[in-house]
Amino acid sequence: MQLARRLIDGVTYLFFPRLCAGCNRPLVRSEEVICIRCESLIPFTNYHQIDRNETAMRLWGRCAFSHATSLTYFSKEGLLQHLIHNLKYAGKSETGFYLGKLLGHAIKEQNWKIDLIIPVPLHRKKEQIRGYNQSLHICLGIADILQIPVDNTSVHRKRFTESQTDKNREERLKNVRDAFTVVNPEKIKYKHVLLVDDVLTTGATIETCANCILKTPGTQISIATLAIAG
Ligand SMILES: [Zn+2]
Known part of the structure; x- marks a missing residue:
């Protein structure tokens, strides 16, 4: 056999x-x-071992978080750009799961005591076009290592925000302001939430999403992304 x-x-x-x-x-x-x-x-950052890392410093004063890390450095034409492009546009969800597991190992090492993992949501229309939310697959990889649940239904993205790539920080912030809403606060209240995205650029999306979640009583936020762009 x-x-x-x-x-x-x-x-x-x-x-x-x-x-x-x-x-x-x-x-x-x-x-x-x-x-x-x-x-x-893969250009690993080892940020999970450093409190004052670039990811944390980029978000400091903009949203209250306990820990923040990015697994790798992102550079144009680099390996991570290729992998994330495949993940986002070529349907290679297993790449997200695999890199998510590496991120999960890094977080496990630091014992952050997370209760729930939430991917930064895409708008429903965008998710339909792409077929899935790439950040969800990163979350599933992290969850596989940490053995804690993923919640991809409690936070929604309200508006169909335009592409962020050619906007500066202020324009991006305006673009995503009020874009998120917590539709199921019962599920996340008093939880330490790990908020996950693929690439950290200006941080406007993560900042807005984190601040939206933090309006729910007792929530605490930590942040993890696959990559940080320079
Ligand atoms: Zn290879």
Whole structure:
């Protein structure tokens, strides 16, 4: 039986090799999503070990949070841009799950005592166009390591905000102000929420979403993103 299964696996692999999400080369059996060479090239920040890290400093004074970290540095044309692009636009949700697990390990190391993981929501229309919220898959990876629940229904995004990429900080803030609403406060009150997004740029989206969640009594926020842009 086992031999038959291995034979089927082998034949499947021959015709449909699993490819590395970073470099597109076939993965060997022990590799998962990203090959060992690409994984060695991921620019990890180790911010989870530093309280006064760049992610925390960028958000200081804008929303009250307990901890903040980003797993990697994001640079244009870099490996992370490629991976996150695949995650967002090419339907490679397993890349989000995989990187989410790495983020989960970093957070577990620091024992942040999180109760609930919430992805920064996309507007329903945008989610329909893309097919899914990429941050949800990052959350599912984190949850797999921390063994705590993901809540992707209690916070909604109200407006269909325009693309943020060519806006400065003030324009971005205006664009997302009042964009979020907590539709199920019972589920999040008195909880330490880990708010998760893919890339931290100016932080306007995270700031607004965090402040919206913090209006619910007893909530505490920590923040984690896959990458921080310079
Ligand atoms: Zn690779």
